[in-house]
Amino acid sequence: MLHGGAIHGFRPDAIRIALYRPFSKRWLYFDRAFNDMIYQQLRLFPRPDAENKVIILQAPGDNRNFTCLVTDELPDLHVVGTTQCFPLYVYDGEDGDVEVQVALDLIAPKDYAITDETLRAFQEQYGDTSITKEDIFYYVYGVLHASDYRERFASDLRRELPRIPFASDFWAFSQAGRKLAELHIGYEKVDPFPLEESISSNAPEDPWERYRVKKMRFARDKRDLVVNEWITLRGIPEEAFHYQVNGRSPIEWIVEQYQIKRDRASGIVNDPNAWARETAQDPRYIVDLVKRAVRVAVETLKVIRQLPPALE
Numbered sequence: 001m002l003h004g005g006a007i008h009g010f011r012p013d014a015i016r017i018a019l020y021r022p023f024s025k026r027w028l029y030f031d032r033a034f035n036d037m038i039y040q041q042l043r044l045f046p047r048p049d050a051e052n053k054v055i056i057l058q059a060p061g062d063n064r065n066f067t068c069l070v071t072d073e074l075p076d077l078h079v080v081g082t083t084q085c086f087p088l089y090v091y092d093g094e095d096g097d098v099e100v101q102v103a104l105d106l107i108a109p110k111d112y113a114i115t116d117e118t119l120r121a122f123q124e125q126y127g128d129t130s131i132t133k134e135d136i137f138y139y140v141y142g143v144l145h146a147s148d149y150r151e152r153f154a155s156d157l158r159r160e161l162p163r164i165p166f167a168s169d170f171w172a173f174s175q176a177g178r179k180l181a182e183l184h185i186g187y188e189k190v191d192p193f194p195l196e197e198s199i200s201s202n203a204p205e206d207p208w209e210r211y212r213v214k215k216m217r218f219a220r221d222k223r224d225l226v227v228n229e230w231i232t233l234r235g236i237p238e239e240a241f242h243y244q245v246n247g248r249s250p251i252e253w254i255v256e257q258y259q260i261k262r263d264r265a266s267g268i269v270n271d272p273n274a275w276a277r278e279t280a281q282d283p284r285y286i287v288d289l290v291k292r293a294v295r296v297a298v299e300t301l302k303v304i305r306q307l308p309p310a311l312e
Contacts, residue, residue, distance in 0.1 A: 006033070008031070008033045008034075011031060013048070014029050014030050014031040015027060015028070015029060015030075015048075016028045016029075016030045016045075016048050016073075016074055017048075017073055017074075017279075018030075018073055018074045018075065018076060019071045019073045019074070019075045019076060019079055020076045020079070020257070021076070021079060021253060021256075021257050022069055022079060022080065022245040022246060022248070022250070022253045023187050023245075023250045023253045023254060023257075023293060023296070024253055024254070024257035024258070025073065025275075026076075026270075026275075027275075028074065030074065041074060042091070043090050043091050043092065044074070044085060044087050044089075044090065044091070045073075045074045046091045050091060050110075051072075051089070051110070052072060052087055052088060052089045052091075052110075053070055053071070053072050053087070053088045053089075053137070053181065053185065054070065054071060054072075054075065054085040054086060054087040054088070055068055055069075055070050055085070055086045055087075055137075055140065055141055055144070056068060056069045056070065056071060056075055056079050056080055056083050056084070056085055057080070057083070057084050057085075057086070057144075057161070057162070058080045058081035058082060058083065058084070058246070059081065059082040059083070059084050060158075060159055060160045060161060061158075061159060062081040062082060062158065064081060064158070064246070064247065065154070065158075065247070066144075066150055066153075066154065066157035066158065066162075067080050067081075067244070067245050067246045067247075068080070068141070068144045068145070068245075069184055069245050070141055070180070070181045070184050070185060071184075071185060072185050079246075080245060080246040081246060084161070086113070086140075087113045088112065088113060088114075088133075088134065088137045089110040089111065089112060089113060090110065090111060090112075090113045091109065091110045092109060092110075092111065112133040112134075114133040114136050114137060118133075118136065119131070119132075119133055119136065122136055122139075122166075122170070125166050125170075126166075126170045128170070131170065131174075135170075135174045136174070137177075138173075138174045138175070138177035138178040138181060139164075139167075139170060139173045139174040139177055140164055140177065141177035141178075141180055141181055142172075142173035142174060142175075142176040142177030142178075142180065142307065143164055143165065143167060143173050143177070143310050144162060145176070145177075145180060145300075145303075145304050145307070146167075146173070146304075146307050146309070146310035146311075147304065147307070148309050148310055148311050149165070149310040149311060152311060165310060165311060167308070167309075167310045167311070167312075168308065168309075168312055169308050172307065172308050173307065173310065176303050176304075176306070176307055179303050180300060180303055180304075183296050183299055183300055183303075184296065184300075187250065187292055187293065187296045188280075188289065188292065189292075190292050190295045190296060190299070191292075191295060192288045192291030192292050192295060193237075193240075193291045193292070193294035193295040193298065194291075195233040195234060195235050195236060195290075195291050195294065196233065196234040196235045197231065197233060197234075197287070198231065198232045198233075198234055199230055199231050200229075200230045200231075202230065203230035203231070204230070207283035207284070208273070208277070208283045210230060210231070210283070211227075211228075211231070211283045211284050211285075211286065211287050212228060212273050213227060213228055213258060213259065213260075213272060213273060213286050214228065214259065214260050215259040215260065216228075216254075216255045216258065216259065216290075217255070218255065219232075222236060222241065223235065223236050224236065225251075225255065225290060227286075227287055227290070231287065233287070233290060233291070236251065236294060237294065237298065239297065239298050239301055240293075240294040240297045240298060241297070242297070242301055243296075243297040243298075243300045243301050243304075249293075249297055250293035250294070250296050250297050251290060251293040251294055251297065253293070254286075254289055254290050254293045255290075257272075258272040258286050258289070259272065260272070260273075272286055273286070
């Protein structure tokens with residue numbers, strides 16, 4: 001590889017899966033020669049096999065409605081606007097240099113990002129020493145989805161980072177946040193929503209051709225989605241569009257991101273069918289991902305609607 005007049009050898013271990021946009025992953029070549037300012041990212045995901053979860057928020061001053069999303073993959077800088085990440089864990093090398101640890105083929109030691117002081121504050125507030133730092137992480141994710149919290153602090157959430165209140169029911173929000181995280185991280189594995197799958201009689205027998213996607217499009221009322229010239233998904237519920245991340249519902253993110261695109265500058269083609277073949281090894285991956293996106297939205301709304309008030 002040539003970068004800035006220097007030649008860099010290809011490193012297979014630099015290839016990562018990253019969250020490029022909500023509910024849309026990409027391959028990433030993660031190397032200091034080509035990625036600037038990677039120290040903070042290395043503290044979150046020093047190696048492809050490093051365990052972590054991060055809550056993604058848009059940076060203050062973004063001026064859009066508040067949004068958040070959790071992931072267990074290395075996130076793009078613009079997943080939700082200009083992104084800031086709040087992790088469950090941080091990784092630190094023994095000498096304070098994560099890059100040295102990674103270069104030595106070591107996994108830097110991890111610790112919870114939530115401080116001991118925060119843990120004590122929560123345990124004292126709720127009189128419950130069984131509360132853990134992981135419980136607090138999911139509590140935060142639950143509170144950030146509370147309708148009354150978002151409505152009361154809508155203007156503040158556009159200008160500054162969220163401040164997390166002590167809700168009356170800690171466990172309701174912690175358990176809800178855990179359910180939401182399971183949905184949002186595991187969106188590729190949830191049960192597909194039972195949309196009607198209409199397939200024309202002249203569809204190719206080869207499944208990779210039958211389910212091949214060029215550019216999906218909604219019918220006028222958005223109740224149907226034309227996948228390709230042979231397949232239409234029908235009966236999309238209205239609720240599939242009510243849960244949104246950064247201005248789009250999960251199904252709208254899938255439709256927008258999973259299309260064949262050619263980058264004008266480089267000529268590189270982004271083909272989601274290749275992603276389906278190489279990673280999922282499933283010709284139905286994109287069709288079922290659309291259905292799963294509907295499931296994620298519907299189930300997310302159920303969890304949010306069952307939340308008690310976050311503010312008293």
